[in-house]
Amino acid sequence: MEGRKAHFKDGSSADNIDAIIFCTGYRHFYPFMAKRFRLHCDVDEIIPPSLYKSIFWIDQPYLAYLGATRYLYTFPLFELQTALVRDVFLDNVKFPEKDQWQADLNEWKKREEAMVPFNILVWIDLELDYMRDILALLHTHDGNQSLSNFDFDKAQKILKEHFDNKLHDMLGYRDISYESISSTENTKLIHVYKPWLENMVDSIESFLINYREKL
Numbered sequence: 678m679e680g681r682k683a684h685f686k687d688g689s690s691a692d693n694i695d696a697i698i699f700c701t702g703y704r705h706f707y708p709f710m711a712k713r714f715r716l717h718c719d720v721d722e723i724i725p726p727s728l729y730k731s732i733f734w735i736d737q738p739y740l741a742y743l744g745a746t747r748y749l750y751t752f753p754l755f756e757l758q759t760a761l762v763r764d765v766f767l768d769n770v771k772f773p774e775k776d777q778w779q780a781d782l783n784e785w786k787k788r789e790e791a792m793v794p795f796n797i798l799v800w801i802d803l804e805l806d807y808m809r810d811i812l813a814l815l816h817t818h819d820g821n822q823s824l825s826n827f828d829f830d831k832a833q834k835i836l837k838e839h840f841d842n843k844l845h846d847m848l849g850y851r852d853i854s855y856e857s858i859s860s861t862e863n864t865k866l867i868h869v870y871k872p873w874l875e876n877m878v879d880s881i882e883s884f885l886i887n888y889r890e891k892l
Contacts, residue, residue: 705745714740723747723800724785729778730811731785732758733765738772741765749804749836753827757811760824769816797840805833831858848874 683697684690699706705718705725714734718725725731725745734740741762748754764770772778785807792799812824835855842850851873 703747716742716745718745721747723789723803724782726782726786729772729782730761730814731807732762733772733778735775735778735782738778739766746804746807749801750808750832753824753832754804754808757808757815757824760815761811764814764816767816770814798837801833801836801840805829828858 678684678694681694682690682692683694697709699709704720705716707715710716714737716725716727716734723746725742727735728742728745729735729738731746732741732743734742743758743762744755746754761770765772773781788803792803809829815824835858839850839853839855842853849872852869854868
């Protein structure tokens with residue numbers, strides 16, 4: 678890198694680079710970070726080390742890792758983490774005393790380590806508690822916090838049903854539909870029109886054509 682210009686091995690270059698995104702699957706790999714700030718986390722760790730609230734680098738709290746947790750709730754969790762980073766960087770949320778950061782991390786790690794043997798249902802509860810913890814820290818703007826509208830209890834129920842169905846029917850669990858947890862005009866439950874094992878066309882066009890008739 679030369680400023681915002683990237684030079685490649687073949688001699689070509691690109692200007693005005695805004696961001697570099699490393700796509701590493703579910704493995705933590707940060708070769709572009711200085712070693713003292715580089716997160717080392719096993720792929721099966723739920724609560725990453727060195728991060729307060731699984732986000733902020735303890736020795737440099739204005740360095741934030743988003744999505745470093747091993748997650749189940751995906752986008753709702755990302756939204757909560759991003760909102761907390763926003764509030765911290767805008768100085769709307771204050772960090773506690775530094776000696777509390779490691780203590781907080783240790784408490785979450787204890788809960789993770791208590792899952793022996795590993796239990797996906799306990800993991801669901803752990804992550805839900807983590808999300809509620811993050812939500813409680815967020816700044817309330819004009820008496821409103823949009824992320825508080827997320828139905829945690831319904832999400833928890835659906836996720837547990839999903840994994841239970843997967844455990845008992847590995848080939849058929851994809852055929853089970855669930856109501857949306859979002860507050861939308863159409864929350865009608867629509868059943869899969871063709872079993873997954875028989876559906877040889879997975880295009881979005883085929884999906885929409887068959888579902889429009891049922892909406």
